[in-house]
Amino acid sequence: MIVTIGTKQKTFENHIESVTPLIKWIEEVVNESDKHFSHLLIDDQEVHEQFDLVISDKITEIEKIEVVLKTESELLNELYLSGEAYLIRALPEIEKLTEKFYQTPDQEAWGGLEQLIEGITWLDQLYEAIDQARKQPLNWDKFTFIYTKLRMELVNLEDAIKMRDQTLIADIINYEVMPIMEELKLVFTACIDQEGERKDVN
Numbered sequence: 262m263i264v265t266i267g268t269k270q271k272t273f274e275n276h277i278e279s280v281t282p283l284i285k286w287i288e289e290v291v292n293e294s295d296k297h298f299s300h301l302l303i304d305d306q307e308v309h310e311q312f313d314l315v316i317s318d319k320i321t322e323i324e325k326i327e328v329v330l331k332t333e334s335e336l337l338n339e340l341y342l343s344g345e346a347y348l349i350r351a352l353p354e355i356e357k358l359t360e361k362f363y364q365t366p367d368q369e370a371w372g373g374l375e376q377l378i379e380g381i382t383w384l385d386q387l388y389e390a391i392d393q394a395r396k397q398p399l400n401w402d403k404f405t406f407i408y409t410k411l412r413m414e415l416v417n418l419e420d421a422i423k424m425r426d427q428t429l430i431a432d433i434i435n436y437e438v439m440p441i442m443e444e445l446k447l448v449f450t451a452c453i454d455q456e457g458e459r460k461d462v463n
Contacts, residue, residue, distance in 0.1 A: 262275055262279075262323045262325060262326060263325045264283060264287070264325075264327075266328040275320055276320060277320055279320070280313055280316050280317050281313075283326075284313055287328055290328070291328065294330055296331060297331055298328070299330060299335075299336065302326070302327040302328075303323060303325075304322075304323060304324055304326075333395060333396065334457075337391060337394055337456075337457070338458060340387055341398075344449040345446060345449035347380065347383070348442055348445060349446065352439065352446070354373070355438070355439055358374065358377065359434045359439070361373070362427045363431045366427055377434070377438075378418070381411060381415050384408075385408065385412065388404065391404070400451055400452065403448055407444055407448060408445075411438070411441050411442075411445070418433050418434070
């Protein structure tokens, strides 16, 4: 199989003993590059995690592996797009969730609340990823302010969940979490429009 990283290529045998040296070679080349690792294309299929396991499982049939590298600006743009897309999808569902907790939340509603907590945690990880970049967006102060508020409300929400206080849960989501998320969506949109790009827009 042929492994390609930019202009560099190397051939590896299709057996399990090749996996470790293959991964090591990729890491060495990426570390020498001024770009950042994004994902692998294994026979034109995108792979974003557990690379060694995926390669091991398909080791006898893989013909080519392409290592996709991106600039920091490209990676940041992807984070902005992911954040905006999540919030566009999530906000209508969160509004429905709030209505359920103002009434009588069923098991599905409690499951939706757990998904909301996971979503806020994922947004926090997104923030940390942006924070680790060499250059933050122009509106970084606004980002930080919004995320600080969101983290505070996450603590309040978790306390309300522990008390099983469904009205308090609904109030926190309705009057605190949702407005913060609306604000965050606007910030992501501003980052894309001012510093990034939308590849699907003509």
